[in-house]
Amino acid sequence: MDVARKSSGAKYEYLLFDLDDTLYPMSSGLNLACRKNIEEYMLQHLQIEESEVPRMCLQLYREYGTTMAGLKALGYEFDNDQFHACVHGRLPYDALKPDLVLRNLLLSMPQRKIIFTNGDEAHAAQVLSRLCLEDCFEGIICFETLNPPSHLQPVDFITAPDDDDIEHAPEATVTDCIGSNLSPKSPILCKPSVEAIEAAIRIANVDPQKTIFFDDSARNIASGKGSRTSYSYCWEFRAREEGQQLEQFIQSTAVETVVHA
Numbered sequence: 001m002d003v004a005r006k007s008s009g010a011k012y013e014y015l016l017f018d019l020d021d022t023l024y025p026m027s028s029g030l031n032l033a034c035r036k037n038i039e040e041y042m043l044q045h046l047q048i049e050e051s052e053v054p055r056m057c058l059q060l061y062r063e064y065g066t067t068m069a070g071l072k073a074l075g076y077e078f079d080n081d082q083f084h085a086c087v088h089g090r091l092p093y094d095a096l097k098p099d100l101v102l103r104n105l106l107l108s109m110p111q112r113k114i115i116f117t118n119g120d121e122a123h124a125a126q127v128l129s130r131l132c133l134e135d136c137f138e139g140i141i142c143f144e145t146l147n148p149p150s151h152l153q154p155v156d157f158i159t160a161p162d163d164d165d166i167e168h169a170p171e172a173t174v175t176d177c178i179g180s181n182l183s184p185k186s187p188i189l190c191k192p193s194v195e196a197i198e199a200a201i202r203i204a205n206v207d208p209q210k211t212i213f214f215d216d217s218a219r220n221i222a223s224g225k226g227s228r229t230s231y232s233y234c235w236e237f238r239a240r241e242e243g244q245q246l247e248q249f250i251q252s253t254a255v256e257t258v259v260h261a
Contacts, residue, residue: 012111014206016141018191018215019117019124023102023131026216028095037087038067045086046076063183065190065219066118073186080120080147088123098132106136115140116200116213118190141200146189191215192223 017023021031039057042048048056060070068083106113113136117124120143128134189196197220201208213224 012210012212014204014211015109015111015113016116016200016204016206016211016213017113017137018217018220019115019119019127021216022214023127023133024096024099030091030093030095033091034087037090041083041086042067042071045078045082046071064186064188065192066188069186069188069190072188073184075184080143084120084123084143088120088126091123091126093126093130096127096130098130100132103132103136106133112204112206113137114204114206115142116191116204117142119143139204141203143190145203146196146199192217192220194223197224 020034024030035057039053042053042057043050057067060067060074064070064073068080068087071078115124115128115137117140119127121140124140124142125134128137128140189199191197197213201211213221215221215224
């Protein structure tokens with residue numbers, strides 16, 4: 001295909017793709033299964049009151065982008081790998097089938113293509129493998145990329161929270177914090193924070209002026225527009241037989257839109 005251009009003649013050279021509910025439809029059931037696993041983890045491992053779990057799970061997701069980031073912000077201590085193993089390790093990945101139409105579409109595009117997900121590395125690898133898309137992307141920016149283990153050096157442009165601030169911060173509760181302007185900052189870096197998106201741009205080594213960001217979340221897209229990424233689009237997954245519309249879209253003049261692919 002012709003190299004994608006906008007009306008000014010500049011080329012799009014980079015495509016950042018979200019993973020979950022973007023490369024496959026929400027109807028797969030993984031989204032609901034993931035929420036169920038998170039709620040079970042909160043109940044069984046964090047001993048959160050059962051009646052509070054569903055509301056708290058949703059509120060933290062809305063406030064912080066992921067429930068995990070919200071739990072960390074409120075001071076809950078747990079192992080990240082254990083959390084991901086419990087939440088993602090038991091997902092019904094069998095529901096995902098090879099998507100050869102999407103595969104051929106992605107492989108036909110000359111742009112650099114990179115996955116940018118809040119999920120962990122093992123989850124991303126499982127999804128891409130099940131969809132038969134693992135060789136369609138040159139790399140994956142995931143939870144571990146933005147949140148390296150404490151014994152490793154963090155990415156040089158991510159500022160770690162001050163230890164004194166953590167030790168002496170007053171204990172917060174959901175009632176005190178959720179939905180207020182005083183919500184504690186999470187030590188987890190993830191979408192939809194502008195900092196996470198700008199970190200991903202730098203890690204991927206892409207020119208934000210020549211990058212398109214595809215995500216199913218309008219909130220993530222709004223943050224992309226607030227970062228140095230000039231063009232961000234909400235890709236609403238539709239029937240796969242309409243997949244050629246993605247290629248047509250990238251070739252068209254850039255406008256904020258919803259892409260049915």
